[in-house]
Amino acid sequence: MDVLVKFCMVGMKSDIEDRENYLEKIMTDFTNSGDILEIIHFEIEDPFGNKCQHKFSSTIDDCFDYKIIHQEKEKAVYFDIIFSFETYDNSERLSIEISSDDYIVEDKGQKSYLERLKQILSKKLFADWKKCIWLYDQESEFFATALYPMVHRTENKMRHFINEVMVVIKGFDWWNELVPKNIKVKLDKSKDLEGNSDSKISEYKALVSGFKHVDEKLMLIDVGDLISIITLREKKLTTINSNILNAFISGHEEFDIQKLRTELGKAAEVELDLWDKCFSKYLSEDFVRNFRKFEKNRNHIAHNKLIDRQAFESIRDSIKVVSVELEAAMNKFISDNLPQEIISIIEEAEAEEEEAYNDILDELIESQTGLHRRKREEILDLFEDNILNLYNFLEENFSFRADIEFSNFSGIVDHEDEQELFRVVYKITNDELIVYCEQDINDNWGEYSYINLKWRHGKHIVEYEINYTNPDYEQDSEEELYMPYFDEEFEQKKFECATNEILEYIEINFENMREIVDAAMYRIIKDGGNNPLAEIPCSECGEEYICVDETIAEKGLCLNCGNMHDLCECERCGKYYEGCDSDYEDDEPRICDYCLDHYKNE
Structure with missing residues (x-):
């Protein structure tokens, strides 16, 4: 027989005195509940040659074999x-093995009998055991095998699209010029099972010798x-014309680290935002979120985790969303061949890569103090993550x-202008609760930033000023060391x-009508009393909550979803x-269809 599923239960919660009766009760319950159509009896011959019917076969001690039948199409x-x-x-422990010679594992478009059988059986047994350990699942393997080629194609579509775009807008050396160090270092360092260090690139070339000449980073x-690449933001120093720096260089003024940092900070600007200037023209606002979901699902499949039919359909749909959008983006990019204005923007952002002095200084301070100064983007991310948590909780x-x-x-x-974050709409009255904010960000050492979070419903307005303060340090002039002064506060x-x-x-205020x-x-x-609802379903939500009592709400309004209906x-x-x-x-009389048919039939 072909093994379809194998799992085991470990850690009995209480002793099972009679194993045969224990399994007999479980299988009888399944039969009575309709989850098993019929248990096929075995014909067993006793030592005296008498034949009798038995629900299970037991050729080995403590091993019980049941044969069941299911009607499939x-x-x-x-x-x-x-x-x-x-x-x-x-x-x-109790091991369970489900086998069949004539059951075909396939995508039936609905929950299969095997899926229902293994779930119900494992849940029933779990009531008496501490753990359920899954050992093998042919159905899960089938779903994963079907999904993996889709994952592979979609993942490489993304790599292809990035390469096509970056080569055109940045040139063939775009990897060396733009890709952050934290990504590059992953290719330079890896360890095998014995702990020997090597690079991913050398490992790849050693394994696939036919592609040694290919740049496959x-x-x-x-x-x-x-x-990270398509949302890359590159910062560089603009031309510096500072009287203070000139005074330092000329020796007219004593060197001051704080003043130097301030002057260099003023000059640093975001010169290249790949998403804003390029990729957002070909991909939707939802693409990054959809691709992160794809990444999560891809890892689930790549790491051989269990999936059922529902997960299969969800992952398949997620892959299709990303794949279709990448296909459309590639086609649009090729047809547009990148408009000249985008090329000009990128070319203007090209310059020799150099680290700003304040970044080097920050690295030194952080290494000596153990503090971390959040940069502007990090502070905004901190505020945004907390607002997103607020949004998700309410939703x-x-x-x-x-x-x-x-x-x-x-x-x-x-x-720094006021900006709307999201709205909550009460569809019964079309009232809106609007959440918005304004912020002032200062990412220097020891400086505080704030976000003014507000929400408004009509004339009712509530505000919260929420502060974040970067950590600060002090310098020991004698030891020439930086010491922590205070840590961050939020x-x-x-x-x-x-x-x-x-x-x-x-x-x-948004009553549940x-x-x-x-x-x-x-x-x-x-x-007793009059029914306040029309006995007809809402055309929007299908629920019978259309109001006809104007002391409760406007006539024709669905109290479940807020959809409006014309009623007679x-x-x-x-x-x-x-x-x-x-x-x-x-x-002209107002007559419903039922009564109209009644009159016609008289």
């Missing part, structure tokens, strides 16, 4: 389920580093409310306060139906 499919009790080092870097808390809708979180843009609890206050405000009307219906059923009241039966009074003449 008008075809009987037989499975063997073998339970084996085993003891290792005084520790008992982009093919060897991690998938996540591809995103998750109201994910089951169809009457509340969240706009996309736009992220923080690096400017008012993170204010984000938690803002999150809780916004949550409470939404719960109070569905719950309110459900309570009203309970009283009407109990004490049937003059014969008194029930509401979708229709508009303007479609009828003044003396």
